[in-house]
Every structure is written in structure tokens, then in C-alpha cells.
Amino acid sequence: MQVELKLKAALKEAFLNIYGFLLTEEACKLQLTRKEFRGNFSLAVFPYVQRCKENPCQIAEKVGHWLHSKTDILSSYNVIDGFLNLVMADTIWLKLLNQIIENPTYGVLPTLNQRVVVEFSSPNTNKPQHLGHIRNNFLGSSLAEILKAAGYTVHKVNIINDRGIHICKSMVAYQTLGRGETPQSSGIKGDHLVGKYYVKFDQLYKEQLALLGKHEQDMTTVIPPILQQAQDMLLKWEKGDPAVIDLWQTMNGWVYDGFKVTYAQLGITFDKIYYESDTYLLGKKIIAEGIDKQLFYKRADGAIAVDLSAYGLGEKVLLRSDETAVYITQDLGTADLRYTDYYFDGMIYVVGSEQAYHFKVLFAIMNLLGRPYAKAMHHLSYGMIDLPNGKMKSREGNVVDADHLVAEMIDTVKLYTEEHAHKLDGLTPEALQALHHTLAIGALKFFLLRVAPSKKMLFNPVESIDFQGDTGTFIQYTYARICSLQRKVQLEHPVLLDRYSEPLSGVEQALILQLYRLPMQVEEAAKTYMPSVIANYALELAKIYNTFYATHPMLKEPVVAIRNFRLLLSGAVGVVLKKSMALLTIELPTKM
RNA sequence: AGUCUCGUAGCUCAACGGAUAGAGCAACUGCCUUCUAAGCAGUAGGUUGAAGGUUCGAGUCCUUCCGGGACUACCA
Structure with missing residues (x-):
């Protein structure tokens, strides 16, 4: 860092001496010399042509000469097409190398006294992880290390989406077709076993849909029995039905055993793991708060919604008409919980780009609710990993496991x-x-x-x-x-x-x-x-x-x-x- | 339809608003009697999707198109 500062100071002095004006910090922009030219740093002198009233080559030549003769920074310089290429003196390089070697924390920036929470991974417990999840896990882990090196205090957190309609789908399929199969009995890794039933659900669902002579788009009147079963099960789950809870715990247990192996293999760790089953109720409380404050409202069909047209986002349902939670419900609760846990200055969600809209909505709602941390939230959006035959879809088994x-x-x-x-x-x-x-x-x-x-x-x-x-x-x-x-x-x-x-x-x-x-x-x-x-x-x-x-x-x-x-x-x-x-x-x- | 996002060599990717747009893979040529050849050196490969604009200077910024993808769910 000091090399550049020194060089910039010298450049300013050169311009002051030769042309009688002071370069602003802005105007004094050094770049690294491209490797086809001789030099380490380069200065493009075009921006100074007017003030110097000379052509670029003359300026570059004069400045180069001044630096070379009046300071000990340069070993040589050359001018090509209006670029002043500077070759630093060896003593500068040696000094620099010495500083790098002697500094054990080289590359770590001064501490900022700011806390950042990085959420990543966020798996669903209805299927094993695929290449897309791997990208997420790696991005989150790496970002955490980078932010630490940049001076932040970083907390890596995971939220496990362990409840919801998708989980119920695996459970219903297992109930219907599972015949008591377990990871032990089948020799299948737990998360893969559960994933197998998630795929089976989709197959059953499509068969029944076809039987009803319908397409996925128009199921307003009749829905396939298997989907109805899943919806009923979600309701039972939220009411705490012992049999449902028991099956849920068993199957999630299998998945966690599987995830443990995958995370260990990939070298992924977290400082804290949140579970949606713990936080969705907090989300429901926040929704009640929003209703109290008249920010949210009950629609004619009974669903709770918020109007975000002021944010250019339209209406968003926050609670189903049967009062069960939707995806965003838990995110509301989780955000509050994290803030009380960490009192963070920044909250980064590492989540795929397909959820950009979801996070805009989430941040807008937090803003609407007047949460102090709303502005500190950021969605690190990343692109999907596609296969030659299209998008990865767990439901259809088209994945790189x-x-x-x-x-x-x-x-x-x-x-x-x-x-x-x-x-x-x-x-x-x-x-x-x-x-x-x-x-x-x-x-x-x-x-x-x-x-x-x-x-x-x-x-x-x-x-x-x-x-x-x-x-x-x-x-x-x-x-x-x-x-x-x-x-x-x-x-x-x-x-x-x-x-x-x-x-x-x-x-x-x-x-x-x-x-x-x-x-x-x-x-x-x-x-x-x-x-x-x-x-x-x-x-x-x-x-x-x-x-x-x-x-x-x-x-x-x-x-x-x-x-x-x-x-x-x-x-x-x-x-x-x-x-x-x-x-x-x-x-x-x-x-x- | 709207919003977001991406478009650079055959393929996968780079390039603080700066010079002749760079790497790797694939193809072709050399280099192991050894400081590790999972490497090094070289050849070939480009109208940066298109057109305008701003600028001394645009792959990069602005506008409009074109193309791919995602999203706009009482799915997650």
C-alpha cells in the first residue's frame, strides 16, 4: 500500500513543480502496467492535457523525467502512446517484500468492530443436497472467511427448512408406499431415502392429476387426493398431532444424519443452526403485530396479506386462509431472532437468484415494520447451475447429487x-x-x-x-x-x-x-x-x-x-x- | 405483459472507464540424464448480441432493440 501512496505523493509533487497545479486524489489514478509493457505502475496522462497545455507524450516524458531525477523511487520509465510506465527501483520492491514477510497477519485488514451474519446452505429436509447446494455452501463459507479478513466479526448461520408442505409431501408418500423402510433396512443414506419419497410423491401426484384429466394450472375445484393428504398433514403438524410429529421427527432425523456426512465431506460448518419449526411461530407473532399496526390485513378469502405497491412489489400473502404459515412467515421471525441474537450490522442471505423477489419482499416488509436493521440486510444472489439437459429438479430426479x-x-x-x-x-x-x-x-x-x-x-x-x-x-x-x-x-x-x-x-x-x-x-x-x-x-x-x-x-x-x-x-x-x-x-x- | 439477470475465442471464464480485449480447455509445435511435466514456452482462434449516445478514451456508463434464463403462488 505504501508504494502507491509514495508514488502518488511524488506524482503530485511532480505536477506541482512542472505545471504548477495540484492533482486531486481523484485525478491521481495509477493502474498496474499491462504485462506486454515494461513497468509496474502506469499513469494515463490524457486527463491532464487541457490543464498542462501540452500533448500527452510531452507530459508523460516530463513527469517521468522529474520522478526519475528527483526521487529514488524509479529505476526507469518509458512513455508509450500517452502512457507513462514506471519501473520501480529494486530497493522499493525489496522493502515491500520484507514488509510482507515480516507481517504475520498480512492480508488481514484492520478490525471494523462490525458484526455480520452470513446465512447460507438453508437446506430443505425433503431431499439430499445437489450441486446447486454445493455452490451455495461454498459461497457462504468463503464469503465468511473473506469478510473476516476484511475486518468484520462474522457469524455463519444456517436455517433448516424442516417444516412445510414440501416436507409433508415426502411424509405422505412414505406413509403410502414406505412399508417401514429405514436407512438401516435399505442401506440408503437417510437424506437420499427421504428424497426418494419426495420423488415418489411427485410421480403419484402427476398420475392422479392425469386421472382427473387436469393440468397443474387448473386445479381450482378438485385437487388430487395425495396433495389433499399433504395439506391435511401440514394442518395436523401445526396442531401438534403426535403421530405426525413422530413421523416428522423420525424422517428429519434420517435427513440430519445424511446432511452431517455431506457437510463433513465438504468441510462446511456453522456457528449456529436455526430451524424453521422454531422460528415460524415468531413469524406469526410479527404478522399479528403487523395487523395491529394496520400494515397487514385480512383478505375476503381469509388469507393475511400485505400491500407492497409502494415498493413496486404488489400484494403478498403472509398467512394462508387456514392460518398455516407460508415460506416468508418464518423468514420474518428468523430475522428478528437473529437481530436479538447478534445485534448485527449486516445480514447477508446467500440464496439463489430465483429468490430475488422473495428477498425484496422480505426487506420491504421489515422496512414497513420499522425494523432498525432493515437497511442492513442484503441478498447475495447467485446464478443457478444448469445441466446440459436443463434445470436441476429434485422432484424429477434430474440432479447432480x-x-x-x-x-x-x-x-x-x-x-x-x-x-x-x-x-x-x-x-x-x-x-x-x-x-x-x-x-x-x-x-x-x-x-x-x-x-x-x-x-x-x-x-x-x-x-x-x-x-x-x-x-x-x-x-x-x-x-x-x-x-x-x-x-x-x-x-x-x-x-x-x-x-x-x-x-x-x-x-x-x-x-x-x-x-x-x-x-x-x-x-x-x-x-x-x-x-x-x-x-x-x-x-x-x-x-x-x-x-x-x-x-x-x-x-x-x-x-x-x-x-x-x-x-x-x-x-x-x-x-x-x-x-x-x-x-x-x-x-x-x-x-x- | 412487467421486474430482475446474463450475453466476450468452438467451450468454460477474466479484464479499478484506459494501451494491440486476456487465461484455461479442446487443436497443433517444442521442452523431463528430474530444484515435482497436475508444469513451462509457442502457433492458431474475436465486428465483446445489435444500433445509437456520453467521454480525450467504452467490453465496462446511459437509451433503444435482439437473444437466453429466472421471478411475478394460500410452492419452497
Whole structure:
């Protein structure tokens, strides 16, 4: 950071001296030099043409000359097409590298004393998790780490949608067709077993609909018996019917056992888990409050609704005419509960883009109710993951299952690792297994986090996920190489950077420059809620390092000072790679 | 119909309003008697969906179209 500040100060002085005016902070915009040109930082001088009354090349040349002759910041400069490219002096880079190395918390921004709650995952208990959920889990986990690094106090929370009509659907189908099947009796993982009945419900429902000669759109008069059963069951559930509650607890128990395995496999943890079955009643209280305040009203058909046309959103039903809760009911209650739990300054919901409208409604209602935290709520919307044959639909069984995908990736890694077994001498079977896991999950995480959240993704199961090129594997590999170097040679004497006098190569400068960018990237990622910023940053760092590695011998370098310097630089890259990937919750192996 | 969102190489993605729009995959060429080839170097591949506008400068900002998707439920 200090490099840029110093440079900017010098630039201001240069303009003041040569042209007699002071650049504002706004106007003094430095950019990183594109790699096809020689330089580290560049200044576009076009904006100053009018005030300087000279052409861009003259300005750039004069400013460059001034900086070069009057300060010790530059080693050289060049002017191309009105761009002033500045090559920083090696002493600056060495000083910078030293600061990075000596700061154990490099990349962590000053604390802000602000609490942020990040809600993510939010699974329904009627089906196992699929690739879409994985994206959500990874986005939420990573965002939490990024916000922590940006200085926030972060609380990761999950809300389990453990009640509602969809749960009743699985339950009804199980009652009808289950014949007492259990995870133990069938050998099917609990969440998958329940999901099986969710699919069966949909099949039954469609059969009955067809029998009635109707389409899904027009079921105003007669509804299929199986759906009626589900609706009746929801009512019984809300009334606390013991048999229904019992079945509900049993089946949800199976799902939780399954989720536990999936979360462990993916490395997902939470600070607190909320259950919709606990919070929907709080939601009902808030609805009563809204009625009291005459913000909500009872429609002629008995449903409770709110008019949000002032927010450009239309009417929204908050409670069914049979007084059972709808989806948004619990979100109202959960929001209040969280505020009393955490007194947060920010509340981020990591939820798919298809629910953008839902969150606009939720935030508008909270605003209407005068909640102080209404403005602090934010929906981190991310795009869906589509398959080549269309949208993922659990009901229709058209999904990439999370457990299955992870297992497949581990198998692929295993095959690959066996081909290169010589690299892994001395690893215990347990360590080898852990390595397979680290590589598989790392590839998956990077694959999903590298893309900007707003983009929808297409996943082709046939092509699967790469382990070569711009991947998490590439970064893990880079790190393993660095660790390998460190195993082979210990730096006997600390490298005294302030006495290092060998000229730095362009690649070495580029590496230090990339290391130097970490804090800005953390800030950017936190501001935009985009882990992809960090992913692309780490990728770029690894790329530069691999070029460096191929062209700068270390163990074979005869000049001790140079060798030590390069090893030191390697170590710094390793540390920053590790830190960056930690922000994406990706582990790096020391061997692979 | 309205609202939101996305549109960049064959495919998957990058690009604080800045230079000749960059990577990876796929294709083709080189480089392992080893600091880890899951790598490096290179070739080829583009009217940034279209047209206007703002600007010294637009893939990026504004307007209008075109195309994909999502949402506009007493589903979640």
C-alpha cells in the first residue's frame, strides 16, 4: 500500500513543480502496467492535457523525467502512446517484500468492530443436497472467511427448512408406499431415502392429476387426493398431532444424519443452526403485530396479506386462509431472532437468484415494520447451475447429487495419484486418503468459486471437472512445489533484504507486485461479495510463480545470495497462496 | 405483459472507464540424464448480441432493440 501512496505523493509533487497545479486524489489514478509493457505502475496522462497545455507524450516524458531525477523511487520509465510506465527501483520492491514477510497477519485488514451474519446452505429436509447446494455452501463459507479478513466479526448461520408442505409431501408418500423402510433396512443414506419419497410423491401426484384429466394450472375445484393428504398433514403438524410429529421427527432425523456426512465431506460448518419449526411461530407473532399496526390485513378469502405497491412489489400473502404459515412467515421471525441474537450490522442471505423477489419482499416488509436493521440486510444472489439437459429438479430426479459427485472426484484423483506414486513416497495410507480428499474438494471448490456469483453455470457431468489448467489443482500443485523446495533446503542465514544488491528480474518484480495486491483484493472481494476475485488473484499469482520457477533456478543457483533470495521469495508466495486459498476454504497439500 | 439477470475465442471464464480485449480447455509445435511435466514456452482462434449516445478514451456508463434464463403462488 505504501508504494502507491509514495508514488502518488511524488506524482503530485511532480505536477506541482512542472505545471504548477495540484492533482486531486481523484485525478491521481495509477493502474498496474499491462504485462506486454515494461513497468509496474502506469499513469494515463490524457486527463491532464487541457490543464498542462501540452500533448500527452510531452507530459508523460516530463513527469517521468522529474520522478526519475528527483526521487529514488524509479529505476526507469518509458512513455508509450500517452502512457507513462514506471519501473520501480529494486530497493522499493525489496522493502515491500520484507514488509510482507515480516507481517504475520498480512492480508488481514484492520478490525471494523462490525458484526455480520452470513446465512447460507438453508437446506430443505425433503431431499439430499445437489450441486446447486454445493455452490451455495461454498459461497457462504468463503464469503465468511473473506469478510473476516476484511475486518468484520462474522457469524455463519444456517436455517433448516424442516417444516412445510414440501416436507409433508415426502411424509405422505412414505406413509403410502414406505412399508417401514429405514436407512438401516435399505442401506440408503437417510437424506437420499427421504428424497426418494419426495420423488415418489411427485410421480403419484402427476398420475392422479392425469386421472382427473387436469393440468397443474387448473386445479381450482378438485385437487388430487395425495396433495389433499399433504395439506391435511401440514394442518395436523401445526396442531401438534403426535403421530405426525413422530413421523416428522423420525424422517428429519434420517435427513440430519445424511446432511452431517455431506457437510463433513465438504468441510462446511456453522456457528449456529436455526430451524424453521422454531422460528415460524415468531413469524406469526410479527404478522399479528403487523395487523395491529394496520400494515397487514385480512383478505375476503381469509388469507393475511400485505400491500407492497409502494415498493413496486404488489400484494403478498403472509398467512394462508387456514392460518398455516407460508415460506416468508418464518423468514420474518428468523430475522428478528437473529437481530436479538447478534445485534448485527449486516445480514447477508446467500440464496439463489430465483429468490430475488422473495428477498425484496422480505426487506420491504421489515422496512414497513420499522425494523432498525432493515437497511442492513442484503441478498447475495447467485446464478443457478444448469445441466446440459436443463434445470436441476429434485422432484424429477434430474440432479447432480453432491455425495455422488464428491465420490466420483475422489476416484478420479486416486487414479491420477497412482500414476505419480513416486512423488508420494512415505505417505501413510491415511495421509494418502486425506490427500485425495484435499485434491478432490479443492478442485470442486475452486471450480465453483472461480466464477462470479451472478453468473449462472453450466455443468456437464460427462466432461466433469478438470485437474489441469486454471484449476484449484494448479494452485495446490504450485504450493506443493514450493514446499518441496523448502524440504530440500533450509535457509541457513536469514536473507538480509536491505543488503541484497542483485538486480531483480521482471518476473521477480511481477511476483512481488502480485503479493502486494492481496489486501486490495480482500477489500474488493468483501465489498462486492465475490470470492471469485480471490480465486482469480490466486490463480494469477500461481501462474507468475510457475513462470518464475521454470526460469529461475534455486537449488542449482551458484550465487548464494541469489539462491537465498529466490527461496525467500518462494516462501512468501507459498504463504500468500495459502492465505488466499484459505479465503476460499481450500486446503493446500505439502506434497502431491 | 412487467421486474430482475446474463450475453466476450468452438467451450468454460477474466479484464479499478484506459494501451494491440486476456487465461484455461479442446487443436497443433517444442521442452523431463528430474530444484515435482497436475508444469513451462509457442502457433492458431474475436465486428465483446445489435444500433445509437456520453467521454480525450467504452467490453465496462446511459437509451433503444435482439437473444437466453429466472421471478411475478394460500410452492419452497
